[in-house]
Amino acid sequence: MRLHEVVRAYGDGPRRVAALDGVTVDFDRGTFTAVMGPSGSGKSTLLHCAAGLDRPTGGTVTIDGTDLGTLGETALTLLRRARVGFVFQSYNLVPALTAAQNVALPLRLAGRRPDPAELDATLAEVGLTGRGRHRPDELSGGEQQRVAIARALISRPAVLFADEPTGALDTRTSRDILRLLRDLVDRHRQTVVMVTHDPVAAAHADRVVLLADGRVVDELGGDLAAETIAARMTRLEPAC
Numbered sequence: 001m002r003l004h005e006v007v008r009a010y011g012d013g014p015r016r017v018a019a020l021d022g023v024t025v026d027f028d029r030g031t032f033t034a035v036m037g038p039s040g041s042g043k044s045t046l047l048h049c050a051a052g053l054d055r056p057t058g059g060t061v062t063i064d065g066t067d068l069g070t071l072g073e074t075a076l077t078l079l080r081r082a083r084v085g086f087v088f089q090s091y092n093l094v095p096a097l098t099a100a101q102n103v104a105l106p107l108r109l110a111g112r113r114p115d116p117a118e119l120d121a122t123l124a125e126v127g128l129t130g131r132g133r134h135r136p137d138e139l140s141g142g143e144q145q146r147v148a149i150a151r152a153l154i155s156r157p158a159v160l161f162a163d164e165p166t167g168a169l170d171t172r173t174s175r176d177i178l179r180l181l182r183d184l185v186d187r188h189r190q191t192v193v194m195v196t197h198d199p200v201a202a203a204h205a206d207r208v209v210l211l212a213d214g215r216v217v218d219e220l221g222g223d224l225a226a227e228t229i230a231a232r233m234t235r236l237e238p239a240c
Ligand SMILES: Nc1ncnc2c1ncn2[C@@H]1O[C@H](COP(=O)(O)OP(=O)(O)OP(=O)(O)O)[C@@H](O)[C@H]1O
Pocket: 010, 011, 017, 018, 019, 037, 038, 039, 040, 041, 042, 043, 044, 045, 046
């Protein structure tokens, strides 16, 4: 998928704020990208525009060759449901439903009857075999995030977006969730785009895109080490 010269501005005249100010970035199939930057640099806005949850004021967002800007609300909702997965820091599970029912929700919304074997396979993929009947309050934070990831994966999305997916988890559980995301990329060629403040989390990605003031100001690739990422981040802070 691709963002080309994406602008997202709020307000008019002297009060205009460009949360994104001409962002061009590609997220190739089967890659894991971390999006980082100081607070207010536009990370969440980028994720929301890329996922079709927010509409840019300029530029284009393309998923599977479809320019999201050409779609009306209904078509955009359908494309998002079919091609985009979203995972949040706060899991956003429905408390009254079991893990399996939460995972099945996107299929039900799309008018499909969930196939139990498909649900079992998706729960197994995230390491939750046998936990499908548990409700969210009977699961740990890490397990709840796994349910949220399974729910995002059930429609086999073109891109899985994760906004601070380990923000509410302890160090060890965070590492397990990041390994799971890494595994989905390596074994299933899932495309993952993750916003994070944490250089250790970002080191699990193939590439780090650094934002400042709504622009891409740096990119790191290759063998990513948390120390290198942290050093680049520190260099950015005074600029803001
Ligand atoms: N609805 C809005 N109205 C006006 N300005 C907004 C709105 N949403 C975001 N902004 C501004 O756009 C800029 C980017 O916000 P965004 O939430 O994308 O940053 P972020 O990098 O995700 O920040 P954080 O790390 O603190 O979550 C900020 O200056 C913010 O104040």
